[in-house]
Amino acid sequence: MSFQPTIPMAGIAGWRFLERTEASQKASFEKGAALTREVEYFTKNIGKVTSAAELVADRRLLKVALGAFGLAGEIDKKAFIRKVLDEGSTEGTALAVKLTEPAYKKLAAAFGFGDAGGSQTAVAGFAKTITDAYKTRAFEAAVGESNENMRLALNFKREIGDLATKENASWYSVIGSRSLSPVVEKAFGLPSDSFGKLNVDRQREILREKCSALFGSSDLSVFTDTAKVSKMIDRFLARAQIEEGPTTSAVRSPALTLLQSRGDNGSSGLFNLLLSRR
Template identity: 45%
Template sequence: MSFQPVLPLSGYTGWRFLQRTLDSQQEAFSNSGPVKTAAEYFRENISKAATAEDLVADRRLLGVALGAFGLDEDIDAKAFIKKVLAEGTLEKDALASKLSDKRYARLAEAFGYGNAGPRVWMEGFADEIIDKYQAKQFQVAVGEQNESLRLALNVTAGLEEIGAAEKTDNAAWFGMMGNGPLRAVFEGALGFPKSFGKIDLDQQLDQFRSRAQSTFGTSDMAEIAGDPQLQEKLVRLYLIRSEASAMTSLSGANAALTLLSNLR
């Protein structure tokens, strides 16, 4: 049985508790049965996956590979994942290059099959993927109890990935907009409604940058990504507003039940 994260509180108070206990909780989670077994199997067998076809043919290896990038749900989409891996990211018409979800590009780059060649034999490769896998799976476990805290846990890594992949500020903002979990945090923290994603992309960019400037004192994504205090403010606003929204919804539901009871 896997170690279940201890989350006695929700909202920003819960986040502060999780931050204080994060190292010990992650270590306990990584050493729990299924996670530890998956990591050991990957470390011992990944060097056998010389091709993309080899990797997708081994469900246990593929589970760790996909889990490291938050793509667990694609475990049965073998033909799709094989194409992503085999084509790499060097060509503009490669599948991973065309997908708006950049997790696939990061997966393809990490394994290298369609780029400079497989990285599975490189020193430290297995540990690199296992570290990502354990961190992502811990986030999943947190999300099973509290989705808002899972999204908050993704912020630092998500911003680092965008910073490493995008060369211009506009590209970085679009990268955030294409990253579902990270976008949810930005939207919530900056007070955008759920319908916000339906407007024109360029208008979304303008609105994101405008509110970031007024909220954080900067609209430079690199500055936000590189400042721990700004990241903490981003998370704090997101969690406070998420909890307030949840309480409002709950109050509305309770009011509706009261009205229905009175009608009986």
């Protein structure tokens, strides 16, 4: 039986536990027999693959390749994935560039089949880069089996800082991401059912306004500050716990109790904000 990550409680308290134990839990998870076999097979065979057609023809390789970019659910869309890989990541007409989900472009760029440099599969360190990402995503998926909000928080913590450092970082990348957008929307108190129906330019405008109001800047570069990333995750989890928790009293809510007891300005402000909206 494979190791299953433990999250004893929901909300911010559960997140604090996960943060403290993440390294040890992830190490135990990665010792699982199935994961070990998948990583070993990919490492041994990916260097022989020189085209998108060869990759999609091998389901075991494709599983790791897609899983590394959070696209595990696309594994049966072979024709679609082949087109993404074949057309590369640099031309404006390429499918990966046109798609709103940025993971497709990352996938196409990493493998390089459709780009000027050609296949990257035999480059030194390529297999390790992909399998390391796959193991991280697999751990997050396992966390998500217990608590989907924790998976989203882990993903946000890992991805938003990297996105924020990119020169062409854009809120459009957040809007298009199936894993980043839910965190941002809930952290900013936006109704996902109606917000997602807005024109993307209007969505971007609102996200910039919310970010500026909270952090003093509308630029994604604010998330190079880990304290701001933590604040977003706390807001996301607190709101999620209020929406999903068994209690209806703001005073009894574990999320609000923890936020109130921390005593710092950011958390106290969040407590007051959430309490006033009930």
